[in-house]
Amino acid sequence: xxxxxxxxxxxxxxxxxxxxxxxxxxxxxxxxxxxxxxxxxxxxxxxxxxxxxxxxxxxxxxxxxxxxxxxxxxxxxxxxxxxxxxxxxxxxxxxxxxxxxxxxxxxxxxxxxxxxxxxxxxxxxxxxxxxxxxxxxxxxxxxxxxxxxxxxxxxxxxxxxxxxxxxxxxxxxxxxxxxxxxxxxxxxxxxxxxxxxxxxxxxxxxxxxxxxxxxxxxxxxxxxxxxxxxxxxxxxxxxxxxxxxxxxxxxxxxxxxxxxx
Amino acid sequence: xxxxxxxxxxxxxxxxxxxxxxxxxxxxxxxxxxxxxxxxxxxxxxxxxxxxxxxxxxxxxxxxxxxxxxxxxxxxxxxxxxxxxxxxxxxxxxxxxxxxxxxxxxxxxxxxxxxxxxxxxxxxxxxxxxxxxxxxxxxxxxxxxxxxxxxxxxxxxxxxxxxxxxxxxxxxxxxxxxxxxxxxxxxxxxxxxxxxxxxxxxxxxxxxxxxxxxxxxxxxxxxxxxxxxxxxxxxxxxxxxxxxxxxxxxxxxxxxxxxxx
Amino acid sequence: xxxxxxxxxxxxxxxxxxxxxxxxxxxxxxxxxxxxxxxxxxxxxxxxxxxxxxxxxxxxxxxxxxxxxxxxxxxxxxxxxxxxxxxxxxxxxxxxxxxxxxxxxxxxxxxxxxxxxxxxxxxxxxxxxxxxxxxxxxxxxxxxxxxxxxxxxxxxxxxxxxxxxxxxxxxxxxxxxxxxxxxxxxxxxxxxxxxxxxxxxxxxxxxxxxxxxxxxxxxxxxxxxxxxxxxxxxxxxxxxxxxxxxxxxxxxxxxxxxxxxxxxxxxxxxxxxxxxxxxxxxxxxxxxxxxxxxxxxxxxxxxxxxxxxxxxxxxxxxxxxxxxxxxxxxxxxxxxxxxxxxxxxxxxxxxxxxxx
Numbered sequence: 001x002x003x004x005x006x007x008x009x010x011x012x013x014x015x016x017x018x019x020x021x022x023x024x025x026x027x028x029x030x031x032x033x034x035x036x037x038x039x040x041x042x043x044x045x046x047x048x049x050x051x052x053x054x055x056x057x058x059x060x061x062x063x064x065x066x067x068x069x070x071x072x073x074x075x076x077x078x079x080x081x082x083x084x085x086x087x088x089x090x091x092x093x094x095x096x097x098x099x100x101x102x103x104x105x106x107x108x109x110x111x112x113x114x115x116x117x118x119x120x121x122x123x124x125x126x127x128x129x130x131x132x133x134x135x136x137x138x139x140x141x142x143x144x145x146x147x148x149x150x151x152x153x154x155x156x157x158x159x160x161x162x163x164x165x166x167x168x169x170x171x172x173x174x175x176x177x178x179x180x181x182x183x184x185x186x187x188x189x190x191x192x193x194x195x196x197x198x199x200x201x202x203x204x205x206x207x208x209x210x211x212x213x214x215x216x217x218x219x220x221x222x223x224x225x226x227x228x229x230x231x232x233x234x235x236x237x238x239x240x241x242x243x244x245x246x247x248x249x250x251x252x253x254x255x256x257x258x259x260x261x
Numbered sequence: 262x263x264x265x266x267x268x269x270x271x272x273x274x275x276x277x278x279x280x281x282x283x284x285x286x287x288x289x290x291x292x293x294x295x296x297x298x299x300x301x302x303x304x305x306x307x308x309x310x311x312x313x314x315x316x317x318x319x320x321x322x323x324x325x326x327x328x329x330x331x332x333x334x335x336x337x338x339x340x341x342x343x344x345x346x347x348x349x350x351x352x353x354x355x356x357x358x359x360x361x362x363x364x365x366x367x368x369x370x371x372x373x374x375x376x377x378x379x380x381x382x383x384x385x386x387x388x389x390x391x392x393x394x395x396x397x398x399x400x401x402x403x404x405x406x407x408x409x410x411x412x413x414x415x416x417x418x419x420x421x422x423x424x425x426x427x428x429x430x431x432x433x434x435x436x437x438x439x440x441x442x443x444x445x446x447x448x449x450x451x452x453x454x455x456x457x458x459x460x461x462x463x464x465x466x467x468x469x470x471x472x473x474x475x476x477x478x479x480x481x482x483x484x485x486x487x488x489x490x491x492x493x494x495x496x497x498x499x500x501x502x503x504x505x506x507x508x509x510x511x512x513x514x515x516x517x518x519x520x521x522x
Numbered sequence: 523x524x525x526x527x528x529x530x531x532x533x534x535x536x537x538x539x540x541x542x543x544x545x546x547x548x549x550x551x552x553x554x555x556x557x558x559x560x561x562x563x564x565x566x567x568x569x570x571x572x573x574x575x576x577x578x579x580x581x582x583x584x585x586x587x588x589x590x591x592x593x594x595x596x597x598x599x600x601x602x603x604x605x606x607x608x609x610x611x612x613x614x615x616x617x618x619x620x621x622x623x624x625x626x627x628x629x630x631x632x633x634x635x636x637x638x639x640x641x642x643x644x645x646x647x648x649x650x651x652x653x654x655x656x657x658x659x660x661x662x663x664x665x666x667x668x669x670x671x672x673x674x675x676x677x678x679x680x681x682x683x684x685x686x687x688x689x690x691x692x693x694x695x696x697x698x699x700x701x702x703x704x705x706x707x708x709x710x711x712x713x714x715x716x717x718x719x720x721x722x723x724x725x726x727x728x729x730x731x732x733x734x735x736x737x738x739x740x741x742x743x744x745x746x747x748x749x750x751x752x753x754x755x756x757x758x759x760x761x762x763x764x765x766x767x768x769x770x771x772x773x774x775x776x777x778x779x780x781x782x783x784x785x786x787x788x789x790x791x792x793x794x795x796x797x798x799x800x801x802x803x804x805x806x807x808x809x810x811x812x813x814x815x816x817x818x819x820x821x822x823x824x825x826x827x828x829x830x831x832x833x834x835x836x837x838x839x840x841x842x843x844x845x846x847x848x849x850x851x852x853x854x855x856x857x858x859x860x861x862x863x864x865x866x867x868x869x870x871x872x873x874x875x876x877x878x
Contacts, residue, residue, distance in 0.1 A: 011654050018643065018651040025642040028430045039437045046447045047312050088637025092699075095603050096655045097626040103655060172282075172290025179298035183305060193309040254605045256553060256598075 015106025068118020335415020399475025410495025803827025
């Protein structure tokens with residue numbers, strides 16, 4: 001077995017197809033991925049009407065879509081090891097000659113792609129049920145910004161998956177992190193509404209920069225800078241994952257936690 | 262005496278056996294931290310949109326924080342008998358069904374009140390929102406009645422889970438419905454009429470109104486009307502749960518298997 | 523990390539002579555269990571207590587023992603899924619701790635049960651994914667998957683979702699998965715558990731075929747008959763220690779000439795059992811107590827001794843329901859090896875048969 005770039009790409013694609021297919025065949029996963037963002041977009045839309053700002057439908061649907069991508073990455077990647085463990089395939093993944101980080105990436109990437117279903121659904125609802133214009137959603141800049149969000153959140157997912165491998169109760173942490181990251185990324189709650197001392201925390205999140213890029217692409221702002229910073233911060237998370245994974249793997253092998261559900 | 266033991270001791274043991282979030286990490290993450298962060302999310306969103314003050318969202322989300330323990334707890338407390346293969350033993354027992362299922366409900370209702378009190382205390386400390394002393398009685402009544410009616414709702418979902426798979430999906434959908442239709446996050450006036458109408462038949466809607474009315478200084482009689490409505494809703498779901506449990510038990514004896522997961 | 527992937531081409535100086543496929547030296551594994559959250563107590567479980575053995579290339583070696591004996595723990599240390607607490611092990615010359623990737627490139631691992639597959643995917647999709655995971659050259663994947671599906675008898679069913687497979691079919695798919703990378707050493711952890719007799723027979727045929735083809739196989743099982751049929755050599759493990767190691771015929775020989783006297787009686791007490799143990803020629807005494815108050819005493823003795831009359835006389839104050847004599851079976855040998863040296867269990871500790 002070699003680690004040629006060709007093999008890495010092939011494995012990523014085969015792995016992505018495998019895990020995307022697996023997750024898509026779970027009605028629960030798909031429904032839950034779509035329903036929560038639709039719910040929050042409706043809440044935001046109703047509140048926006050209440051605040052007499054009818055033009056915020058597009059913003060609400062985009063924000064909810066981004067929230068859906070994060071939720072999917074959080075819940076599916078954060079519990080990736082738990083799910084692989086429950087299926088009984090975690091030992092097969094760890095025991096394979098493929099580096100564990102490479103084995104993980106298609107899983108987390110698949111979770112981010114599944115999250116894109118949420119974006120598509122909230123946009124659809126905005127256009128069909130609330131009369132929003134579809135034009136902003138068809139621009140190449142918007143699509144590029146969403147793709148950057150998916151990829152960088154995939155990197156964050158890898159770090160989460162590696163860090164959570166030791167946790168038997170990863171669901172507990174996953175439930176806790178959903179709303180804080182939504183807030184710190186400025187997805188629906190603007191950063192200006194948060195206390196100032198939290199802002200430096202949000203700068204460390206690729207999701208914050210990805211959100212800014214997506215928002216700028218819709219309103220016609222500059223996207224190059226936030227996209228670049230999003231990719232840079234995402235790469236940092238990937239580097240942290242590389243650092244973490246070997247130590248965590250060794251600890252898991254020492255403490256025999258690969259099979260504990 | 263036996264009925265008392267089945268209700269109290271049996272209820273506590275089943276709570277420990279069937280409720281997945283009873284582990285400390287899951288309890289803290291899923292039942293305490295997550296609802297608190299959800300509260301903060303909506304407080305900040307409300308501030309950004311200028312829709313309602315902090316107190317509106319604090320009270321709505323404090324009452325809503327019961328949903329985790331009530332809905333998922335109630336659902337797990339019934340449906341997980343099927344998952345673990347112990348349903349047959351339960352159905353073979355000679356104890357009174359009312360005592361049995363009532364015993365299942367009580368720990369979750371108590372759990373929910375504890376969660377509500379914790380959430381209120383943290384929100385008060387973090388946001389500086391004060392509740393008038395005179396409102397505490399009405400607030401307590403709203404919490405207790407809300408937790409009982411929401412638990413009855415959760416038991417009803419659990420009963421559905423005896424027949425249908427994916428009770429988690431049903432519970433998730435129910436929680437989302439409560440988030441949007443009870444008036445916790447969106448004022449009744451901002452909701453579409455049909456959605457507001459659905460909310461009248463959901464648990465917690467009237468409890469939230471009672472809590473807000475009590476804190477806003479409404480007359481005790483007005484608050485008790487809302488509490489009374491919540492009691493009626495709870496009784497309705499308790500009755501529906503009893504009918505469903507009886508029906509599915511009857512069907513299991515006449516050939517419909519309940520033990521397949 | 524990337525250098526470890528290429529360990530096959532480097533570090534030749536660290537490989538031992540290539541005669542042994544598996545070698546372990548004083549391998550140990552201790553689990554630490556913590557309970558309670560107000561007052562935490564820690565308990566150590568010595569799952570494997572210093573096992574030393576080797577498996578030759580092409581050999582079919584069995585680890586036989588009851589549940590909780592340490593079989594799976596040993597296999598997981600050898601296939602790099604668990605770090606040993608002490609001792610060392612090498613697979614095909616590579617240290618399992620220092621060179622895990624080199625080991626993983628050369629081994630296959632198959633375990634019994636329903637888990638270990640993506641049940642919402644087809645058998646074919648599962649094999650495609652695992653082929654990529656185990657680094658099978660894309661140029662040969664399709665042909666190899668087809669060959670393996672044919673070998674395990676799943677041709678025509680490969681496009682169905684695994685969730686619709688029977689236990690036997692899943693187990694066959696597991697074996698196909700474990701062979702994707704053409705391993706030199708195959709670890710089989712209780713592969714026939716929960717499988718019906720016909721499917722188990724088919725599995726044993728596949729395993730024999732693999733061994734005949736030169737693959738080194740290490741098999742764990744608690745079925746003596748399976749070990750007897752398949753294995754060139756067997757190690758009997760109880761409570762983390764080897765109690766016997768050798769050819770199945772040699773292990774059986776330790777009891778094959780023995781006789782067993784079965785006495786069903788009421789009100790059996792320890793004093794009766796102790797008296798039976800003291801009789802000349804008696805090797806072991808055990809008792810199986812039934813809920814109706816009757817007990818079945820099994821007395822295993824040297825086949826040349828005439829102990830029947832003495833045994834009956836020893837129990838003359840009991841109400842004897844029936845008496846039966848027979849030759850010792852494989853099961854008796856197994857039970858004799860499994861049981862502790864003292865107490866009411868049958869059997870005493872035997873010294874290892876054959877070289878360790």
